[in-house]
């Protein structure tokens with residue numbers, strides 16, 4: 001399985017992931033990507049990430065661009081690099097043994113609910129973190145290998161096991177980590193039952209589901225047996241812009257390199273929404289009934305809401321994610337006042353063809369028209385279906 005897919009192909013990818021997955025760019029051994037304490041933004045900047053030389057891209061066919069690592073981009077695009085380092089995208093996937101998680105969680109105990117038992121956490125000699133179910137004689141502990149998510153909302157643990165048919169079996173742990181080092185049931189696991197000792201620790205994921213889980217949270221990765229090879233963790237520059245070796249080579253020769261893969265010039269509204277929607281989900285990723293009923297958890301999937309908003313449909317489909325989000329800048333650092341400016345850039349009296357809010361034409365737009373909707377475990381997402389709501 002190979003997730004080293006060029007960004008321009010992403011558009012086609014969500015239809016034919018497996019087909020493109022065959023494009024084997026089996027890179028040699030790029031160093032494990034940034035893997036440090038998830039709670040410190042600076043921690044994710046591991047210079048070793050830049051050790052992947054352009055020439056290292058192993059069996060990538062001659063003439064095809066190879067991955068160089070984001071540290072190389074930093075040489076010339078310092079600002080984008082520093083902004084990105086603070087974005088959730090730079091913290092989506094961690095090798096737990098390279099974080100301080102074992103130290104932070106050792107000794108904690110959490111109730112997994114009826115039929116599961118009490119989970120205990122232990123730090124191994126080499127800093128590895130283990131989840132334990134002491135009463136479960138057949139499988140009294142399981143190493144925790146990976147943690148997905150920045151921790152802003154949550155981090156969910158993943159353990160890989162080799163399955164009987166040499167395939168990989170993933171275990172998404174029943175207990176996740178929430179802000180403030182709070183351990184509690186993973187969202188979505190509330191009503192699960194366990195049919196095997198392994199499932200007492202969580203849900204098994206395999207095949208396409210496991211591949212996509214790793215795909216959406218990493219830049220490149222290959223699942224081989226119970227390991228991930230050629231791991232470049234997190235959603236880095238080259239996940240969106242494509243492998244950069246050719247761009248870097250031409251930029252080193254000329255101050256005006258030719259346009260690079262999917263730069264500004266060729267990212268139109270459609271392809272940009274496809275790019276973000278490849279991970280943030282498009283309407284195609286939801287079932288017909290979810291699309292019809294738009295249950296509260298649909299707000300997790302921002303493109304789905306945006307695409308049905310009058311702002312998108314009636315603006316000649318000019319509204320895109322980057323109208324309101326610089327793709328390099330974390331939204332957590334953007335003030336509400338700046339968000340309101342985006343609304344007013346269209347809904348302003350000076351723009352005759354647009355409507356003005358009869359209730360409040362200058363503030364409060366987000367709370368009324370894009371409110372944050374509660375999910376389980378204290379997580380909130382803003383509803384990107386921008387509209388006049390029943391309760392307004």
Ligand code: HEC
Pocket residue numbers: 086087088089091092148149150151152153215216217218235239240272275276277278279280321322325326327329330331332
């Ligand atoms: C390869 C998958 C992927 C792609 C492509 C992607 N995202 Fe994300 N995005 C994620 C993941 C995973 C997170 C969760 C990070 C976390 O755990 O906080 C995220 C989080 C975010 C956040 C919230 C975190 C923050 O710091 O602001 C914003 C905003 C965001 N993405 C916008 C975008 C936009 C805009 C695009 C397209 C230009 C995009 N994303 C493309 C996977 C992706």
Ligand code: HEC
Pocket residue numbers: 148149150151153154155156157158172187205209210212213214216217278279280281300379
């Ligand atoms: C289709 C792409 C995709 C797949 C598949 C996927 N994720 Fe994510 N994940 C995202 C995006 C995008 C976000 C950011 C949500 C947001 O902030 O809008 C995210 C956020 C998260 C978070 C942060 C907490 C939260 O609920 O927002 C965790 C934890 C997480 N994912 C774990 C996983 C695990 C574990 C798997 C596989 C078993 C998985 N994800 C599969 C795209 C994906």
Ligand code: HEC
Pocket residue numbers: 070073074077080081082084085089235236237238239240241263264267272322327328
């Ligand atoms: C989530 C996807 C995503 C990631 C990750 C990402 N970019 Fe971008 N980048 C974009 C998009 C989309 C645009 C076009 C934005 C626009 O049209 O305004 C862009 C534009 C650019 C531009 C040209 C405009 C500008 O902002 O200067 C540069 C340079 C750039 N990116 C560099 C980088 C570097 C370096 C990194 C990593 C540190 C990175 N990008 C990470 C999506 C991404």
Ligand code: HEC
Pocket residue numbers: 068069070072073074075076077237238241243244245247248251252254255256257258259260261262263264265
């Ligand atoms: C040796 C310097 C150098 C390095 C290294 C470099 N770039 Fe650039 N890049 C440039 C120059 C010069 C331009 C053109 C002027 C500009 O837009 O800033 C450019 C332009 C871009 C653009 C604008 C879009 C376009 O069509 O030209 C993007 C996106 C971009 N670079 C991304 C990256 C990414 C991602 C990396 C790392 C893989 C990277 N660059 C590494 C020098 C460099």
Ligand code: HEC
Pocket residue numbers: 310311312314315318319323339340342343344345346347353354355356365366369370386387388
């Ligand atoms: C690209 C321009 C654009 C931006 C940016 C924009 N809108 Fe709109 N919006 C429109 C258009 C076009 C309509 C259709 C009515 C009109 O012509 O004004 C609309 C309609 C609406 C409606 C009425 C929806 C309905 O179902 O009747 C609301 C409410 C709204 N916008 C709120 C917002 C808010 C809040 C923001 C900022 C978060 C925002 N808009 C940003 C273009 C935009």
Ligand code: HEC
Pocket residue numbers: 273276277280299300302303304306319320321322323324325331332335336339342343366370380381382383384
């Ligand atoms: C009209 C403006 C607007 C557009 C267009 C827009 N967003 Fe947002 N987005 C917002 C606002 C406002 C927030 C809330 C920011 C905050 O936390 O205060 C937000 C928050 C987010 C978050 C953080 C999680 C959440 O839901 O609160 C993600 C992820 C995100 N947007 C992704 C996207 C993606 C992907 C697209 C394109 C499909 C997109 N947004 C288009 C205004 C917009």
Ligand code: HEC
Pocket residue numbers: 340343344347355356357358359360361362363364365366368369388392
């Ligand atoms: C206190 C809640 C509230 C706030 C704050 C608010 N709105 Fe509204 N907005 C409403 C309600 C309610 C309506 C429907 C009014 C009606 O139909 O009489 C509306 C209608 C609209 C419409 C449709 C107007 C039409 O004639 O179809 C737009 C566009 C809009 N708002 C944009 C905005 C923008 C932009 C902001 C921020 C500058 C904003 N709203 C702030 C509650 C609010």
